[in-house]
Amino acid sequence: MKENEFFITTPIYYVNDKPHIGHAYATLVADVVARAHRACGESAYFLTGTDEHGAKVAQSAEKVGKQPQEFCDEIAELFQSAWAGLCISHNRFIRTTESYHIETVQAFLKELKAKDAIYEGEYEGLYCTGCESFIQEKDLIDGKCPHHNKEPELLKENNWFFRLTAYLPQVERAIQENRIIVAPDHFRNEVLALLKQDLQDFSVTRAGVDWGIPLPWDETQTIYVWVDALINYLSATGWGNNQSQENLPKWPADVHVCGKDILKFHAIYWPALLMAIDLMPPRGVTIHGFFTVDGQKMSKTIGNVISPNDLVSEYGADSARYLLLTQFPFGQDGDIAFSRFKENYNADLANGIGNLVQRVSTLIENFHLQADITPCVDEGFMVSIREHMKGFQITESIAEIMKKARESDLALATSEPWKKDPTIESDRTEVKQILQDASNSIVTIASALEPVMPHVCQEILVRFSSRDITKGDALFPRKA
Numbered sequence: 001m002k003e004n005e006f007f008i009t010t011p012i013y014y015v016n017d018k019p020h021i022g023h024a025y026a027t028l029v030a031d032v033v034a035r036a037h038r039a040c041g042e043s044a045y046f047l048t049g050t051d052e053h054g055a056k057v058a059q060s061a062e063k064v065g066k067q068p069q070e071f072c073d074e075i076a077e078l079f080q081s082a083w084a085g086l087c088i089s090h091n092r093f094i095r096t097t098e099s100y101h102i103e104t105v106q107a108f109l110k111e112l113k114a115k116d117a118i119y120e121g122e123y124e125g126l127y128c129t130g131c132e133s134f135i136q137e138k139d140l141i142d143g144k145c146p147h148h149n150k151e152p153e154l155l156k157e158n159n160w161f162f163r164l165t166a167y168l169p170q171v172e173r174a175i176q177e178n179r180i181i182v183a184p185d186h187f188r189n190e191v192l193a194l195l196k197q198d199l200q201d202f203s204v205t206r207a208g209v210d211w212g213i214p215l216p217w218d219e220t221q222t223i224y225v226w227v228d229a230l231i232n233y234l235s236a237t238g239w240g241n242n243q244s245q246e247n248l249p250k251w252p253a254d255v256h257v258c259g260k261d262i263l264k265f266h267a268i269y270w271p272a273l274l275m276a277i278d279l280m281p282p283r284g285v286t287i288h289g290f291f292t293v294d295g296q297k298m299s300k301t302i303g304n305v306i307s308p309n310d311l312v313s314e315y316g317a318d319s320a321r322y323l324l325l326t327q328f329p330f331g332q333d334g335d336i337a338f339s340r341f342k343e344n345y346n347a348d349l350a351n352g353i354g355n356l357v358q359r360v361s362t363l364i365e366n367f368h369l370q371a372d373i374t375p376c377v378d379e380g381f382m383v384s385i386r387e388h389m390k391g392f393q394i395t396e397s398i399a400e401i402m403k404k405a406r407e408s409d410l411a412l413a414t415s416e417p418w419k420k421d422p423t424i425e426s427d428r429t430e431v432k433q434i435l436q437d438a439s440n441s442i443v444t445i446a447s448a449l450e451p452v453m454p455h456v457c458q459e460i461l462v463r464f465s466s467r468d469i470t471k472g473d474a475l476f477p478r479k480a
Contacts, residue, residue: 005043007249008034011258011266012049012094012232015075016060019082021324021336022259022298024308026288028321029330029394030257031088035451036389038089045249047236048083049094050076054225058211068211072097085312086321087454091249094232096213100241105223105231106216107240108277109160109204113217117167117276118160123203126152133226134203159203160221167272168195174271174281181284182267183392184331187260191267199268230270233282255284263287286392289333306338315341318453319349319476322398325452329395342479348402353445354476356409357460360438362471367422367431375439375464377447385448394452401449408441439464 010030013023027048037044052072061071076095083090094101112118125134128145135145135152144151172195174180175188182188205221206212212222235241237251252274258266263285271281293304311320323341326348328334337344364373381404388397417434420427446460456475463472 003250005045005249006034006037007045007251007253007255008047009233009236009253009256010048011256011262012051012096012229013079014051014054014056015072015079016056018075019079019308020298021293021306021308021311022291023079024082024086024311025291025324026257026259027083027088028086028324029288029392031086031090032325032389032394032451033255033257033392035089035454036386039451040383040386040390045092046090047092047094047233047249047253048088048090049092049232050079050096051225051229051232052076052095052097053212053222053228055206055209055211058209069097082308085317086308087317089454092236094236096228096232100243101232101235102213103241104235104239105213105228108231108234108273109223110216111240111277112162112204112273115277116163118162118204121159121161122156123159123161124154124156127155128152133224157207159207160205160215160218161201162204162273162276164199164201164269164272167275168199168268170275171195171268171271171281175267179283180267180271180281183284183286187263187267187287187331190260191263194264194268202269226265227273230265230273233270234274234279239279252280253282253284255286256282257286257288260287260289286331288330291328291334291336293336294339295335304338306336311341315345318456319345322349322453325394326398327395330392345476346478349476350474350478352402352409353405353449354474356405356412356438357442357463357475358471359409359412360435360442361463361469363417363431364435364439364469365471367417367428367435369428369432369435370466370468370470372432373436373439373469375436375443378440378444381444382448386451389451398449398452401445404441405445408438408445412438439469 008030010026013019030046030048034044034046050072057072058068061068064071080093083093123134126137128135128150131145139146172192175182175191182191204224204227205215206224207221209222212225213228215221215223233253233256234251236249238245238248239251256266267285274281293306296302296304298305308320311323315323323344324336326344327336364370385397385400412434415434417431420431422428443461443464446457450457459475463469
């Protein structure tokens with residue numbers, strides 16, 4: 001555990017299916033923010049993982065003839081492999097089937113009971129298996145769940161309920177006073193509007209769901225999967241379990257990154273649960289919007305569900321990261337224009353940054369100026385970019401970096417150093433200054449862009465820190 005460590009999380013991903021670019025997007029955003037903090041010399045702890053309990057997981061396992069744990073092990077490995085392929089720099093990959101997490105969840109529920117924050121009761125309502133939650137009739141569209149396009153089933157069962165209504169005023173005050181920062185602002189407004197609605201106490205347990213964490217004092221009940229999932233953020237800190245505190249993050253989390261479909265759970269329910277046992281709520285909840293792929297909702301039927309592994313295979317890890325993060329500003333709904341990835345790759349990377357690096361390093365080599373060029377980073381530009389990345393302005397930051405790359409490329413095209421004669425001293429002096437300026441831009445671009453494209457940018461920095469700068473291989477081979 002380190003003092004003043006920045007603690008960032010992604011949602012943990014449900015293992016009823018394989019990883020796709022929807023999972024990858026949120027994880028990449030959190031990764032860039034964590035890397036930006038580290039690049040500023042700050043300590044950052046980045047948590048991600050998989051959500052592995054619930055009826056939907058048990059059903060998915062049964063469909064393929066496997067036991068739930070075996071099924072979870074296989075899917076969790078796919079997520080870990082995908083994140084390794086994308087160079088995700090998480091400190092920990094948490095799984096809700098691990099024993100220490102189960103200890104924390106059960107300890108959390110015991111504490112809720114001790115605080116009289118939960119009570120036993122009967123619930124009758126519409127239940128969507130796809131959402132793993134009850135749904136109100138007013139939220140249905142033509143009688144169907146808006147997220148899964150299926151009619152929910154009517155369930156009646158005895159559960160344990162959380163006294164949400166008792167803690168809503170505290171949650172509202174915390175958001176109003178920015179002790180919980182919900183961002184961007186339009187989502188903060190949405191949460192405050194939700195708090196004005198008729199929110200009710202909710203079930204924290206289920207009856208008749210075997211694949212889940214047993215309620216410690218009543219094993220006929222299992223802990224609701226989404227309650228179990230939220231508590232992962234706390235179990236990673238060692239609260240309520242016997243993990244060594246060394247190298248664990250310190251509660252509260254600085255920011256939970258999640259999609260707007262689980263905004264209510266992270267910005268209202270989770271803070272209320274924490275307040276009920278006298279723990280601090282998270283300092284921030286930062287929300288991303290929904291996106292389509294080439295204008296259509298991701299769907300197996302349409303065939304536009306894209307695996308991050310396929311992107312990495314086609315473009316490489318750094319380019320795949322760049323292409324996903326430049327599609328639309330964080331926090332807004334947008335479209336992943338997969339059909340234009342090749343065009344964007346060639347324009348921005350092969351013909352953009354890659355061509356600039358190749359041009360300048362070739363000219364330095366041809367003019368034998370290796371010993372005369374000492375690239376310097378524009379610290380003001382780099383620090384400004386990193387601060388904006390820390391604030392989730394990733395797309396905007398990349399746009400500023402690419403603008404700088406285009407300006408440098410234009411300066412080269414205007415001055416035409418390749419037309420100068422290396423045997424004429426005045427030409428050499430002029431070319432030396434042109435290439436010094438271009439090299440300064442290149443190392444500034446690479447330093448600023450490193451949280452987005454860590455390996456390629458490090459390669460650029462190593463190449464231009466050498467006293468023997470050579471053109472080397474193309475960083476981004478053009479796609480035909």
